[in-house]
Amino acid sequence: MTALGTAWSAVGGDAALLPRVSTVVREGALDARLPVRELARACVGACALAAAELGARRAGRAEVPEVRLDDGAVATAFVSERHLLVDGRAPVWFAPLSRFWRTADGWVRTHANYPHHRAGLLAGLGVTQEDPDAVAAALAGRSSHEVEQAVYAAGGLAVALRTPEEWAAHEQAAEVARRPLVEHERLDTARARALPRLDGTPLLPAAGVRVLDLTRVIAGPVATRTLALLGADVLRLDAPRLPELLDQHTDTGFGKRSAMLDLAADRRAFEELLAAADVVVTGYRPGALDRFGLSARALAERRPGLVVAQLSAWGAYGPWSGRRGFDSLVQVATGIAATEGSAERPGALPAQALDHGTGYLLAAAVLRALTERTEQGGGHCVRLALARTAHWLTTGIRPGPRGDVAYEAPDAWLGERDSALGRLRYALPPVSFEDGPRDWARPPGAWGADPARWD
Template sequence: MTDIASAWSALGGDPALLARVSTVERSGVLRARLPVREAARACVGVCALAAAELAARRAGLAGAPAVRVDDGAVATAFASERHLRVGGRAPVAFAPLSRFWRTADGWVRTHANYPHHRARLLTALGVPDHPEAVAAALAERSAREAEEAVYAAGGLAVALRTPGEWAAHEQGAAVGKLPLVERERLDSARTRVCTRAGRDPLLPVAGLRVLDLTRVVAGPVATRTLALLGADVLRVDAPWLPELPDQHADTGFGKRSARLDLATGRDTFEELLATADVVVTGYRPGALDRFGLTPEALAERRPGVVVARLSAWGARGPWGDRRGFDSLVQVATGIAATEGSAGRPGALPAQALDHGTGYLLAAGVLRALTEQMDEGGSRVVRVALARTAGWLLEGAAGVRTGIDGASDGGVSEVSADAWLARRDSPLGTLRYASSPVSFAGGPDDWARPPGPWGADPARWE
């Protein structure tokens, strides 16, 4: 079931707290064959409930504040990158080479928004940077052949699969065995979480420091949410990895952004870690291990830390170390086949795997902090886009999985205006989606707008 109760259970939450949640359902948003609206509501709902629970504990309240989840706010936030305006300008969408392509036996989807991924795709196919050349090269290959060739070159391409084909795939089987949110206590370290929260408004993670080592959408959505709830969030990126300016603007609210080479700036990183309460990583499993960033190594150096880890495909299985994005996970897991029509693959009405997984990760961090207050211990929380995809598919009993038929295309009958805000920023005047995470007495906006990517010093305020 893709409902708030099942997601709250996956987080180890007290079922009695579910009575604190009310919902405003709007049937015209996030329309799809799969239960996207229900899943999105659940992800946001459990995040808000986890925030309310922790706020009550840290502020010494008798009970958790009431939580309200509005489908309109959720749908607007799940498409935040589409609603963003920077100085009146609409954001840049997917790059020309990020799309579906016909192959000799089916379909493949590529991701080439970043220059290095585009270059690797072209190298794998041996073609110039023209869509017509890419189309011709892929039309001569099978979808699985294209998938393996592009990944071997360090690029990103995934063959279209049905849900049944994904379930039979070794990676699908590995991911299917995972809980929706993996939660683990690493040691018996004494908790360092203070018992005072911001009271006006209620800020459940006020005074806590979050080291944000994430990129793209899901991880930054999680840390953007923790920033809303009062955390001091510092995002750290490698200087040589490019970032998409609009993507950074959309997910950078409430945070500061610094660039740091973990190889040459190790002393600086260790200084940051020495007073961090939460470390969030969004790179491929194993990619940061050489810097001592496994959960166990972090807990040894910073006892009592909460480590939150995001991956595309999960940390186990033959694809555990592969790169991945929401659009590609939709294709591999059978979502694109389910949402397709007239013989063509389709897509969800929003990047729901990214956004939903981001809110689940933030909820996992909040619940870990609550549990620490009673039990202590360093903690690790793990989520994966592919596992969220499986949860969405599990909630669609009876949904036909062919790609022939009609689709409503995710058309919304509800205006997003009520959930859009405006403010000035160093980037220009912004129009942006408000956070859907809402509870009585809680914050209704971020303390600061996003600034230029990488413009802040790599130190805590």
């Protein structure tokens, strides 16, 4: 089965629709040792096809619109953060302490972009100041697995470099491999809920769909950014106490509104939002939101027919289920960094492809769940994990044919517009189908500046 066929099957799509997809193959796009281009194309393609399918149903069309994938658009979008300019300024995406480090027996990669993760890293290493030389010295005398355990215990993030063979022997890898690429759960038997009929162009399959976005960093926000492109009313909610990387929010905030809400103190406000929501997307560690009544089952009990989409780094199972994680760390643990480099000098994928790929696949799963709800009713829960996407990349995708068109400058897939944040240059969306939208209806706004209510 092709990578697109696997992705489409994973979200519950009908294989008979796959011929509606055509591809412009560009040589050099997302070039890597692993088949990153094929993964990216498959995830975006499944999302575009799910959008076209839902749009056709809502518009009363007999035929699903044709989907056109272009490796240039896909590759540009998969590194959207690198193309972002705000008034001509290029953001800095990784803090000085977020990188590969030598240890006594190998390598670790750390993630310290957020202040609390940075503090956890320093505490785990017994370092009192934010000094790269002091961190390097502390790491040089310890084994990579010792560092991993100590830093995680202190609330930081550090992952030891593993080869593919070492990861395959790990208990978490075995748990990940046993799970499907996209997990599906039926939450209730609520009656079918039809969405209003669509007329005119652009065709916006998610128009009128209200999405509560409780995600952070890249994968979840990419998914909800895509749903916003397709017409959904997306309201992102963040806790006032948690810091955010503002440029990262800008890159993934197109089409959405952003509000602050304390889930413990403002439960009534959240319940009012939930009562009118169609979709809730969460991107926190498995179980982290349960104390707020935000497990999939608890949400569905209060809002029958709800679509719940859950995203995590390592999966909601196994010994690492409660661990924090990011794309760069999952690459290191699962053998990807060793494959793209070596055990002596680790490398990385040409994009944060686990984040972006999982984000588009998550959006595809939500769109398909909405289609199924209009036909069969019931609430749905879909679950994805970066580590499971990594398993698919490393063991389940074959490299495709070489392209006959070169991938060169990405200018054709970049846009510019004014916003409240300044003049933006940004990657245009790669999700493309006949009569579909070409850009977001609104630029990103300031983080947390909107009221916590539906438009």
